[in-house]
Amino acid sequence: MxxxxxxxxxxxxxxxxxxxxxxxxxxxxxxxxxxxxxxxxxxxxxxxxxxxxxxxxxxxxxxxxxxxxxxxxxxxxxxxxxxxxxxxxxxxxxxxxxxxxxxxxxGEVVTLIVDGLYELKSLDGLNISEDEFFMEMRQQGVEHLGQVRLALIELDGQLSIYFYADEDVIPGLSVLPPPHRQDFTLIRESGLYACTHCGQTAELMGGSSHTCPRCKAEKWAKALSSVRNH
Structure with missing residues (x-):
């Protein structure tokens, strides 16, 4: 050569x-x-x-x-x-x-959470795991969905979160990882729980299983009502 x-x-x-x-x-x-x-x-x-x-x-x-x-x-x-x-x-x-x-x-901006609840059409249509959303929310100081008034997935994939004021926080689904959040299909103790699929909260009686009235899922976690640490 x-x-x-x-x-x-x-x-x-x-x-x-x-x-x-x-x-x-x-x-x-x-x-x-x-x-x-x-x-x-x-x-x-x-x-x-x-x-x-x-x-x-x-x-x-x-x-x-x-x-x-x-x-x-x-x-x-x-x-x-x-x-x-x-x-x-x-x-x-x-x-x-x-x-x-x-x-x-x-693409378009996707609405993920409204008033502490997942938008079901958005959640089911996204090819992404729940764990990734939870991780991003935790990194922005979110402990449960009841602290979130609105969450949007931007065109670049970033998550934009708009929070409730402390006095307006509602009970919601914990976004903590499994070691810090226990999920139940059989409710052992009566109390306020959140559906792990859509975030819907409900007072559930202990000793039986329950179906979410919003999304028909059957897995629940204890709802949290804490405010954010500023």
Whole structure:
């Protein structure tokens, strides 16, 4: 192999028409990665929008190959950057011009909790575990859902929480992990309990099992009514 062989450096014996194949490959990769991320959910993206993450992943793959392998020509990789830039510009243009397209690409803000209760449609439609929401709420000082007036999942996956004033806190479902919260299917002692699925509270009689009137679940935890530590 001869160093600085410009023919190998630019196309490596590939025909110039291969650049059109590169454009098709980039478009296919863009669509496949986007659909995968769209279907799998947007959590974990954080500060990036969905299509921005698609661009970064595709660019990372293309630039990584040309960096490490001597048989990967440069011009096709440059074509990758050009096509991705065009796709990015087209996507941002359509987002700015079409509300419907913008919602499809970026999604919508999801209402997770209202007045200390889970929104059932939102909860059942999200591809994410309850433990992750509980972890984020604990990190923001939440001990139980009765402290939360409104909780939203933003476009970047972050959780925004709006709290009740201390005097307005209502009994709610504990968000503490299993070592600090015991769940029951058979209620042993009468008292105020919260459904572990939707957060609905109810006075339950001991010695029997109970079905949640709101979501039909059968697992309960003792409701908490403590205020937040400021």
């Amino acid at each position: 001869t160093a600085f062989d410009f023919h190998r450096f630019l196309l490596n014996d590939l025909p110039a028409t291969f650049l059109f194949e590169v454009a098709a490959r980039v478009l296919i990769a863009y669509i496949i990665v986007f659909i995968f991320l769209k279907v799998s959910g947007r959590r974990g993206i954080k500060q990036l929008s969905l299509f921005e993450l698609v661009v970064i992943l595709t660019l990372g793959s293309a630039s990584g190959d040309v960096t490490f392998y001597d048989d990967v020509p440069v011009l096709p990789v440059l074509m990758v950057f050009v096509i991705l830039l065009l796709l990015y510009r087209t996507t941002t243009f359509l987002i700015a011009r079409s509300v419907r397209f913008s919602k499809w690409i970026q």
